[in-house]
Amino acid sequence: MGVYCAGELIKRYREAQRLTQEQLSEGICSVETLSRFENGHQTPGRHIYQQLMGRLGKNTERAYAVVCGRNIKISDLIAEYQACRWRLEYEEADTIIKKLESLVDDSTTSRQYVLAQSAALDMHLLRISPQEARKQLLEVLKLTISEPERQDFNRYPLMANELSILYHIANTYLAEDQFDAGIKLLEAVLQGIKSGYRGTEVYHYKEIMIMERLAHMYGRMGDYHKAIALAEQALSLCRQQKCSVRLPQLLQTMAWSMEQLLQQEEKTLDFTWKDCKKVLRQAYCLASALGQKHYTEILKNRYLESFGEEVSVV
């Protein structure tokens, strides 16, 4: 669940829009009261809260769905869609998102969700170029964030939809080998979600997913040490949260970076080819144990390519 602290959100939105406390509170409440809200010393009543958020151009409801609709089938479809994405079955995911498009209501959040997912899928299915996908994703982002190019995501309180759009945008950079841009974006987002305006477990999953992408990009860019360190950090978070999201992928990134370093024959490494092999084998075994069939095959081939032998498990 995305749980956000209202006072903290008001403050961050206000700062992002470069408003002073005086400007925001004028005609709604006193500056002192706003200050008390922002510091968490006082909870705004519903009426005032709605007015403040309204002035900030934000959703005025205390709770709203990432996607809502008048049809309970939507819930099932989204679960199914996420499972497909999860298993890397993009064609099936595409069919479902088409169905969703006709079913969801036209609230901003719902539209934003469906449009962002479609753009990301279109890129995966090579229907549009990464550049085109990025353009579409930015447009979708503008539904809730004005001038995203100017925002500092280190500080900006991102909602679940916005977070996933930025994640996909980073992927478009990755697809074009623009590692610098992708890394810069994700580092900021990671800093942002760590800085404490949201709570509970969902955010750990997001954190792990972002760290996986970052490790991957650092590796591709040639900073193998950084890639390994990040992957290790993410893996220990996985262990702590018993989280299987992107687990084999993280291990693969780690094995790949280790492989590159070993090939460079750096003298100071604290691991050997044997360790590297072990990590890739672990990736393979976990992918298989977690039922990620598609990815298991990929890892099997990678192992064969890297080590010239079948992955053998004893």
Added chain:
Amino acid sequence: MIERSKLGELIFFCRKIQKVSQYDLCSGLCSVSTLSRMEHGEIDIPILLAQALLQRLGVDIDRFELLLGEQEYKYFAQRQIIEDALHREDILQAEQELVRYQEMMAQEKLHQQYVKFLNAKLLILKLSKLEAQGRNHTKKEQKSLAASAEQLLKEALELTILESPKQKHVLLSKTEIEILMTAVQQYGLEKIVCVEEFVNKYESLELKEKIYPLIKLQKAKRLLDREKSEEALAELREGMAIAEISMSYLYCAELHFLYAKALQMQWQEKPQWKQIQKECIEHCKAAYYLYEFDGDCRKKEVEQWGCTVLGNL
């Protein structure tokens, strides 16, 4: 501006779709008239109550973004701190944070339920640590810990579930399910059927992927105890299928290992065993590698068991 709480509307909407009566939904949580007023947006719903009501309707609020006031946010943040400490098995910190939670809390049912449940979990964790030490003179202590934990779980449940509910199917919140499942794991109570019935009631239950694997695991254990290996295999297959799409690997290793054991029980005496044996080893490997990643010492147990199966090859 029409002031209507979206949360109340949402509960009303879900309740209608699921065809659940107000009476069944709020049983043990609040009065029908209170629920009615909340659905109409006449009064604000305390956030924890809203959460429990929605969960009883099969909707976890994972999909919702909740903006909370500082006070409400504090509850959530504090719960997270306690649960993180439990995750790390840091008993001391968990205890301290739980005391802090109690101090900031009003004497409200759902808070009390949570506190009792977490206290029970703490006792169970202590118990498992004592068992791991395996010293004899602690036997008495263990017994009393187990008894207190059981009592706490019972009290926690009774806060929101009537002893003899009038409705046919009991609706359950996530905490209620967790309490029941903890009780099942610890004391083998036959409460599992009522949890499974609830989980099956809602096709799209968002909690399903979190709870189903555990239900299936526990059912399979009971079935294996009674040597019903074929039925156990079916339960485990279902459990694994759901675990595969879940975001957590929490019960995966146990499911795989139990599946291997059930396969052996089912096929060992039959001519096909030679072929089945391979599948059996595959599941052993899966369990082994999951435990290895997790740093779980049950890895050794799987290894030993796997060797004995291999030995007969």
